[in-house]
Amino acid sequence: MAYILIVDDDEDLAQAFAKVLKDARHEVAIEGETARALERMNRKAPDLVILDVMFPENSSAGFELARDMRKGHGKLGDIPILMLTAVNSKFPTGFSARDIDADWLPVTDFVEKPVDLDVLVNKVSALLQRVASAGDRSKNAK
Amino acid sequence: MASVSSTPRTSYELPLSPGDALPASNMPHARASLPEPLLLQNVVWFCRVRWIVVALLALFGLMGLFPQIERALGLREHLHWPFVTSAVLALANLGFLAHARWLAKSGSPSGARVNLWTQIVVDLAALTVVVHYVGSLETYIAFAYLFHIVLACIFFSRLESFGVAAMACAFYLACVGLEVAGVLPRAGLYADPSLRGQIERTPGVVLLSAGSALVVWLVVWYFASHLATMVRERDSQLDATNRRLVEAQREKSRHMLLTAHELKAPFAAIHANVHLLLHGHCGTLPTDATDALNRIAGRCRRLAAQIQEMLQLANIETPDERNSRWADLDLTEAVRWSLAEVQPLAEEREVVVEHDLRSARTSGVEDHVKMLLLNLLSNAVIYSNRGGRVHVRCLSGAGNGPIVTIEDHGIGIPPEKLPRIFEEYYRTAEAVRHNRESTGLGLAIVRRVAETHGIQIRVESEAGVGTKFILGFSSAEGSA
Numbered sequence: 001m002a003y004i005l006i007v008d009d010d011e012d013l014a015q016a017f018a019k020v021l022k023d024a025r026h027e028v029a030i031e032g033e034t035a036r037a038l039e040r041m042n043r044k045a046p047d048l049v050i051l052d053v054m055f056p057e058n059s060s061a062g063f064e065l066a067r068d069m070r071k072g073h074g075k076l077g078d079i080p081i082l083m084l085t086a087v088n089s090k091f092p093t094g095f096s097a098r099d100i101d102a103d104w105l106p107v108t109d110f111v112e113k114p115v116d117l118d119v120l121v122n123k124v125s126a127l128l129q130r131v132a133s134a135g136d137r138s139k140n141a142k
Numbered sequence: 143m144a145s146v147s148s149t150p151r152t153s154y155e156l157p158l159s160p161g162d163a164l165p166a167s168n169m170p171h172a173r174a175s176l177p178e179p180l181l182l183q184n185v186v187w188f189c190r191v192r193w194i195v196v197a198l199l200a201l202f203g204l205m206g207l208f209p210q211i212e213r214a215l216g217l218r219e220h221l222h223w224p225f226v227t228s229a230v231l232a233l234a235n236l237g238f239l240a241h242a243r244w245l246a247k248s249g250s251p252s253g254a255r256v257n258l259w260t261q262i263v264v265d266l267a268a269l270t271v272v273v274h275y276v277g278s279l280e281t282y283i284a285f286a287y288l289f290h291i292v293l294a295c296i297f298f299s300r301l302e303s304f305g306v307a308a309m310a311c312a313f314y315l316a317c318v319g320l321e322v323a324g325v326l327p328r329a330g331l332y333a334d335p336s337l338r339g340q341i342e343r344t345p346g347v348v349l350l351s352a353g354s355a356l357v358v359w360l361v362v363w364y365f366a367s368h369l370a371t372m373v374r375e376r377d378s379q380l381d382a383t384n385r386r387l388v389e390a391q392r393e394k395s396r397h398m399l400l401t402a403h404e405l406k407a408p409f410a411a412i413h414a415n416v417h418l419l420l421h422g423h424c425g426t427l428p429t430d431a432t433d434a435l436n437r438i439a440g441r442c443r444r445l446a447a448q449i450q451e452m453l454q455l456a457n458i459e460t461p462d463e464r465n466s467r468w469a470d471l472d473l474t475e476a477v478r479w480s481l482a483e484v485q486p487l488a489e490e491r492e493v494v495v496e497h498d499l500r501s502a503r504t505s506g507v508e509d510h511v512k513m514l515l516l517n518l519l520s521n522a523v524i525y526s527n528r529g530g531r532v533h534v535r536c537l538s539g540a541g542n543g544p545i546v547t548i549e550d551h552g553i554g555i556p557p558e559k560l561p562r563i564f565e566e567y568y569r570t571a572e573a574v575r576h577n578r579e580s581t582g583l584g585l586a587i588v589r590r591v592a593e594t595h596g597i598q599i600r601v602e603s604e605a606g607v608g609t610k611f612i613l614g615f616s617s618a619e620g621s622a
Contacts, residue, residue, distance in 0.1 A: 012415060
């Protein structure tokens with residue numbers, strides 16, 4: 001079981017995500033604003049963040065939160081981020097998983113809206129598995 | 143009594159966009175003269191033209207070595223002034239060119255103007271020497287000053303060009319004045335003394351000859367500088383309009399991104415909640431309810447796809463977007479990428495996609511070319527029958543640019559409907575029967591990409607047998 005934070009201003013979508021993730025036996029919290037999400041993460045760091053790109057007051061607030069997590073806040077630096085985007089990830093205005101760059105856009109993976117909930121659950125499981133494996137490797141190395 | 147609020151009242155006034163509110167005539171003022179980079183280009187051009195003058199003077203000097211030619215032409219033997227003037231101009235020209243090269247490297251902001259002014263002063267001085275020796279009043283050589291006056295009107299502000307005109311007048315008047323005063327010896331090229339000697343420098347002759355020349359120069363300056371100013375104003379207006387168009391294109395792109403989010407996000411929420419119901423997260427549903435939810439999910443999917451295609455279609459037409467991303471690209475790699483993208487769909491529909499890919503390159507916007515290929519390839523798979531085959535070939539195309547063919551053995555297109563398949567939202571009845579999810583925009587996107595990239599498309603089809611798209615790409619710009 002993992003603690004997952006969903007940061008999305010679309011409550012209908014976030015609630016649906018929360019439902020399937022809870023059914024997959026995860027603990028889930030929802031935040032509709034990036035600033036409050038950062039505060040919440042500093043109080044209790046999640047195992048994974050599902051993050052939207054565009055928010056009502058700032059169309060790139062999701063990117064900014066991802067960068068803040070990686071650069072300015074040490075304990076949040078290693079949390080995997082699954083970014084949600086409503087903009088097509090293939091072409092012509094968007095970006096794709098191939099564009100993931102630790103400096104420019106420090107997220108771990110993308111999912112494109114509308115999201116197939118089975119795909120979401122699988123991606124979340126895969127990311128958590130990857131983090132767990134990396135943790136085991138570092139323990140063994142010590 | 144009501145208590146006074148502790149929060150001060152704030153106000154905000156909506157600023158009007160100056161680009162929208164002002165007519166073109168009120169847009170930024172015209173530049174007084176040409177910008178520095180353009181002036182620098184003209185510094186070099188002036189120097190090239192000056193080499194012609196240097197050569198002509200040297201040739202004229204050489205002619206002086208053959209007195210019989212001069213006598214035959216009725217010209218007086220001239221001394222060495224053409225050689226001296228030519229040499230001085232050549233040396234000055236080398237200096238101007240060296241300075242121009244230094245300016246191009248250093249990027250000095252005002253150097254081009256200084257260089258041009260120095261050129262003008264040297265030219266006018268050299269021209270005055272030529273005018274004196276050729277004949278300041280007896281010939282029309284003095285009108286050569288007009289070249290500099292007119293060019294100054296084009297390159298400089300009105301005030302500066304007037305400065306050049308005044309300088310030309312001053313040089314010419316000084317020449318004539320010194321001749322009249324006897325400081326400069328009587329010169330002139332005509333051999334016949336009646337032509338040369340008859341013109342006495344009386345006040346009347348000087349006033350009429352020199353004065354009329356000066357009046358002509360000043361009138362020419364007035365008209366040329368007026369027209370040049372008008373052209374520059376027009377140029378500035380066009381420049382401002384162009385900047386507003388570029389800004390509008392950027393705003394359009396931003397708006398499209400926001401639209402994508404605002405329109406797709408609600409569908410994403412509906413889709414996710416329908417998924418919850420359909421997959422039993424909220425308990426078991428009766429069959430009728432499941433059917434209804436499946437229909438809702440299908441419409442959501444189609445609408446989301448349609449919004450995406452509308453945005454793609456609009457985005458292809460954005461010149462700013464296109465120009466900034468135009469590059470040489472590996473066409474084979476783009477085809478390979480499209481094949482990988484379409485593979486899940488092919489597997490779902492049990493269609494086998496065969497390919498024969500040779501190395502080929504073209505020029506264009508990579509995303510747009512991929513969009514074209516993926517649309518055609520998806521169509522080939524979707525309109526194939528279950529268990530069918532799609533053949534994709536990419537050939538380098540021996541000198542005429544790469545050729546890509548995408549051939550299916552599916553439902554085909556009736557011949558009378560072929561000319562309409564690239565229209566927006568047009569779908570044949572056969573296509574709708576075969577695939578209800580079609581948006582009718584896929585081939586419209588293909589057409590727009592083909593138009594912007596100059597891709598020749600030929601379609602061969604037979605109803606019930608299959609369709610073949612033959613795409614003729616242009617060669618990469620860098621290749622022979």
